[in-house]
Amino acid sequence: MTDDASEADGGIPGKRSLWPLGGVLVSMAVSLTGTRISVVALPWFVLVTTGSATQTGLVAFCEMTPYVVVKAFTGPLVDRIGPRAVSWTTDLASATAAAAVPLLHALDLLSFPLLLVLVALIGAARGPGDLAKEVMVPEAAERGRVPLERATGLSGVIERLASTVGLAVGGSLVALLGPLTSLAVNAGCFALGSVVIKLALPRGMGHTAEEAPSPAEETGPGYWRRFGEGFTFLRGERLMLTVIVMVGITNLLDAAFASVLVPVYARESGSGPAAIGLMGGAMGAAGVGGSLIAAVIAHRLRRRVVVLAGFLLAGAPRFLILTFDAPLGVVLAVFAVSGFGAGFINPVLGAVLVERVPRRMLGRVNALGDSLAWAGIPLGGLLAGAVVTAVGLVPVLLTCGAAYFLTTSLAGLRPEWREMDRTRGRGALKPRSREDASQDSANVAT
Numbered sequence: 001m002t003d004d005a006s007e008a009d010g011g012i013p014g015k016r017s018l019w020p021l022g023g024v025l026v027s028m029a030v031s032l033t034g035t036r037i038s039v040v041a042l043p044w045f046v047l048v049t050t051g052s053a054t055q056t057g058l059v060a061f062c063e064m065t066p067y068v069v070v071k072a073f074t075g076p077l078v079d080r081i082g083p084r085a086v087s088w089t090t091d092l093a094s095a096t097a098a099a100a101v102p103l104l105h106a107l108d109l110l111s112f113p114l115l116l117v118l119v120a121l122i123g124a125a126r127g128p129g130d131l132a133k134e135v136m137v138p139e140a141a142e143r144g145r146v147p148l149e150r151a152t153g154l155s156g157v158i159e160r161l162a163s164t165v166g167l168a169v170g171g172s173l174v175a176l177l178g179p180l181t182s183l184a185v186n187a188g189c190f191a192l193g194s195v196v197i198k199l200a201l202p203r204g205m206g207h208t209a210e211e212a213p214s215p216a217e218e219t220g221p222g223y224w225r226r227f228g229e230g231f232t233f234l235r236g237e238r239l240m241l242t243v244i245v246m247v248g249i250t251n252l253l254d255a256a257f258a259s260v261l262v263p264v265y266a267r268e269s270g271s272g273p274a275a276i277g278l279m280g281g282a283m284g285a286a287g288v289g290g291s292l293i294a295a296v297i298a299h300r301l302r303r304r305v306v307v308l309a310g311f312l313l314a315g316a317p318r319f320l321i322l323t324f325d326a327p328l329g330v331v332l333a334v335f336a337v338s339g340f341g342a343g344f345i346n347p348v349l350g351a352v353l354v355e356r357v358p359r360r361m362l363g364r365v366n367a368l369g370d371s372l373a374w375a376g377i378p379l380g381g382l383l384a385g386a387v388v389t390a391v392g393l394v395p396v397l398l399t400c401g402a403a404y405f406l407t408t409s410l411a412g413l414r415p416e417w418r419e420m421d422r423t424r425g426r427g428a429l430k431p432r433s434r435e436d437a438s439q440d441s442a443n444v445a446t
Contacts, residue, residue, distance in 0.1 A: 020202055021140035021151060027196040028133050028158045031091060034189025035126070036166025036280070038098070041174050041182035042119065043263045044273050048179075053264055055112070057385025060259035062116040063123035064378035068371050071127030075367025076226035079360060083132035088198040090129035095190035097121040102180040131367050133197075138354045143202075152350030153295025160291050160343055164284030171277015179273075230364030233357070239416040240356075240369065243349070246411035247373040250315060253400045255380025257319065261400070264393050265322050275328060282332040283318075283339035290343020303348045303420035304412070310348075311408035313341025319401030323394050352420055 042063075046056045078086050097118050104110040104118075134155075141151035173182040234240065266275045294306075321334040357365045387396050411417075 018144040018146075020143045021137070021146060021154070023196060023201045024133060024136045024140045025154060025158050026200070027087070027091075027193045028155060029162055030189045030196065031094075031129065031133075031193035032159055032162035033166040033169070034098075034186040034193075036162055036284075037170035037173065037182050037189070038186040039258060040167060040170030040273060040276050040280070041179035041186070043259055044174050044276070045179035045183075046115075047263055047267065050112070053260055053385040053388050055385070056263065057260050057381035057383070059116065059119055060255065060381030061378045063119040064255065064374070064381075065123070066120045067123035067127040068374045068378060069127075070124045071131055071367050071374070072371030073227070073367075074128040074131060075230055075364030078128065078132055078135055078367065079226060079364055083135040084197060084201065086128050087132035087136070088194045090125040090132070091190045091194035091197065093125040094122050094129060095187045095194065097125065098183055098190060099187035102184045105180055129193075131370065134350075134366060137350075148351040148354050150295045152354070153291055153347035155350065156291035156343060156346040157288055157295060159346065160284050160287030160339065162284070164281050164288060167280025167284060168277045171274045171280070174273040174277075226364055230361055230368050233361060233365055234368050237356075239419045242411055242414055242416055244369055244373045246407055248376050249407045250311070250404060251374055252376030252380045252383075253315075253319075253404050255377040256384035256396075256400060257380075259381035260384040260388060261319075261322070261393065261397060264388055268393060271328065278328070278332060279335050283335040283342070286336040286339035287343040290340040291347060292343075294344045294347040303352065304417050306344050306348050307417075307420070308408070308412040310341045310344040311412070312405075314338045314345065315404035315408055316401040319397045319404065323397045323401075348420070 042059060043056050046059050047053070050056070074086070101110065101115065101118055104114065137151055137155050138148065141148060144151075146154075169185075170182050173185065262276055262279065266272055269275070290310075315338070317334050318338045321331050353366065353369070384396060
């Protein structure tokens with residue numbers, strides 16, 4: 001089978017090609033870079049214009065709630081329509097909503113309620129867009145004959161690199177030109193990601209993986225049946241459910257940290273927005289190194305040990321160091337260690353996901369698992385803003401650090417975590433039918 005024939009049929013090419021994986025990763029890179037820029041710009045804009053940690057948390061809540069909810073219900077549509085179409089259209093919608101913020105502010109038309117509506121639209125579009133790109137990674141890996149841990153490791157590298165560049169650039173732009181300029185750059189990144197997916201990927205890439213309907217069901221299963229299949233598939237797996245609960249708690253703590261605790265620390269310590277960018281950049285740069293190492297060697301390591309060690313480094317140390325009057329250099333060093341540990345987590349959990357879920361169900365199962373794991377994120381900033389206002393920054397940092405350590409340690413000691421290493425290699429380089437995977441389950445998201 002030649003590449004041309006395979007592409008025309010929408011299948012997997014017979015010859016190795018790294019271009020599909022490169023195209024997906026480039027789109028991820030520019031979109032995630034824009035998102036990380038807004039992580040600095042948007043909270044700082046709200047904090048300096050309102051002076052309220054509570055309102056800063058409310059903005060994070062209004063962005064992440066539609067992100068989680070819409071993503072949960074988009075999975076069947078991604079499986080039915082195809083991730084490519086979902087990706088480029090939702091990135092374009094995100095770009096439009098993000099560009100409206102600085103434009104309306106320049107026209108003196110941006111009220112706080114309108115800002116909440118716009119960030120809600122950005123979140124609602126980002127959820128399906130992020131999901132669609134994640135779903136295309138396994139197909140791109142197959143086309144490039146790349147091991148799953150390596151492909152998911154490379155996507156982890158992109159995520160960490162985007163954090164490094166986006167947060168550093170965001171902090172610098174906010175310090176030099178103001179937060180609204182940074183939001184305009186964010187809109188441009190979303191638009192570029194849309195163009196890459198729409199125009200740069202090979203023909204046949206990112207189309208639906210649904211199986212053909214039976215004669216008795218000529219139109220194929222409906223939306224709610226697809227949704228129910230994903231829910232049933234996810235529900236029966238203890239390992240995945242344990243991981244999802246754990247990640248849901250840590251995601252809540254991470255959201256509180258990024259959207260409220262770090263900006264409040266930067267303001268109270270006098271470090272300013274540049275420090276936010278430096279901390280995120282240090283963590284992201286080290287995360288790139290961790291993800292690169294994971295991409296090369298993770299498929300040879302014990303997954304359970306790697307994930308537990310990664311969470312141990314990535315969690316509590318970040319919270320605790322901000323409770324001390326430590327020099328910025330020490331803070332950056334701790335953030336770098338945390339980033340290095342975090343770089344190993346997603347490559348392993350992403351490979352577990354792809355091995356256990358049939359390709360035709362990957363969108364809906366991934367969407368449900370992501371949404372459950374991300375369910376606490378909208379509350380993270382909202383709760384942190386209210387509690388910081390009530391009791392101060394340091395008690396919240398100490399409580400969150402302790403909660404992070406206990407959550408990851410206790411969950412990782414459960415016996416079902418040993419299954420991470422038992423499932424290695426199943427279905428690694430080809431889509432599997434429903435029958436082939438009838439005993440498998442579920443999703444992991446961080």
